[in-house]
Amino acid sequence: MTTNPLVEIKDLNFSYDERAILKGINMTMPRGKVIAIMGGSGCGKTTLLRLIGGVVSPSSGYVRVDDQIVHELSRDKLFSLRRKMSMLFQFGALFTDLSVFDNVAFQMREHTDLPESVIRDLVFMKLHAVGLRGAHNLMPAELSGGMARRVALARSIALDPMLVMYDEPFAGLDPISLSVIGKLIRRLTDALGMTSILVTHDVHQSLEIVDYVYFISEGVIAAHGTPSEVRGSVSPFVHQFIHSEVDGPVPFHYPAEKYATDLNLENRIA
């Protein structure tokens, strides 16, 4: 079994038009671990997942997944790599015209020649793992947010991928669903021997289940370490983030003109 990291990101830069989103990112993600990427809204976390999945290409640097540089792959090779990875989208992205069963069976039917009886058994096993075997006949519109996320989780492990990426898996969930999803991610990662990359805002839930954390701020890695290292960090950014403080290196206000200028007070005083 290879000991190379499953995902290696080296000197990665990414810009939308002229706006730099990610600047000189370096990360190493070993196999079989749960890694969290945290940071404020719009700091480029989801873009990083899209770069790992080959949806967008870097301006410079590279993402290497399973010893293949993602942006250099041909379309066929990229699709072949994607069969070994999957992504859980923020709101599940379940196919609304397919039932829960058919959503989980989707990849099996698309990528394998398995007989329907085998697919049926596999789908029930995946749904059982997320506790929703009894909901196989429901349509996505009939599911709660937490249930939809669990179905999406079952769908994402349908073909036993080596890498699963989770985009804000805890967003908008009640505390029970949040805890259920968190524990499922950890349990499935360990049981299936896969690697999980978690993009999230939820500090407390994440620190309980992950092996390593990267904090991104303004396009660069602001801090990284194991959960215990992060909890004891003296970095002002990490401290502000973990303790949800309003004041700190992350400004409350979006960059703007002087308040007095916008209120037209300077002219009046003059």
Added chain:
Amino acid sequence: MPRRIVIGIRGVGHRIIESVWRLGYAARFFSLILLKSGTSIRRFGLIIRELYFTGVLTMVIILVSGLFVGMVLGLQGYETLQKFGAETAVGTLVALSLVRELGPVVAGLLFASRAGSAITAEIGLMKATEQLEAMGMMAVDPIARVVAPRFWAGVISMPLLAAMFSAMGVFGGYLVAVVLIGVDEGSFWSQMQSVVDFRFDIVNGIIKTCVFGVAITAIAVFEGYNAPPTAEGVSGATTRTVVTSALVILGLDFVLTSFMFRGVG
């Protein structure tokens, strides 16, 4: 003032470049659909499923509209033809109007409004809810799996729906002219049979419906796939599908008619 003129000219130029770019992009997208249609043809079940949504569910509006258009044609045709003592030709008038023009055009407009808008909204919403991106991440090409089956279902549905529209229209004309007004039934059918030409009228009508089917469905899938992923973006794309399809149908109809029926009696 000159600055305003420069800004105006720049704006016009920008819009022209944007339109040409979009047209080129649409042509490229259309080529991709054709190139990636293999999956749909191999797994014909995907097309059958879409045939139900685009074809079967559009039948009600097509059949009811066809019936009323035919009835109105019968009524108006009778009123005009009887002034010249030619009321028995009302069947010919109804059939030729429907098969040559009204069948393809009105069925096309209805198809664009009912099925085209539904295709755009569905694909646009799939994009807005990240379903298309999720499919791509599962190594399944959304153009092959989502767009191509809908495109071919539309192309197959349109001629069949137009044929139903025309058949229903002829029946509507028969109801009004023969059953209600009392035009001689034998003359109604025999004149229609002797004047309507299979090659020039029916085949040309079918060709028109096929061209409209390709145009409407291509516009619908293009607008849906390229809709901005917001509520406003999807609604705008749906409106553009209906408006663009209507204009393209009318424009293409003129071009096709001028080639097909030039010098034909």
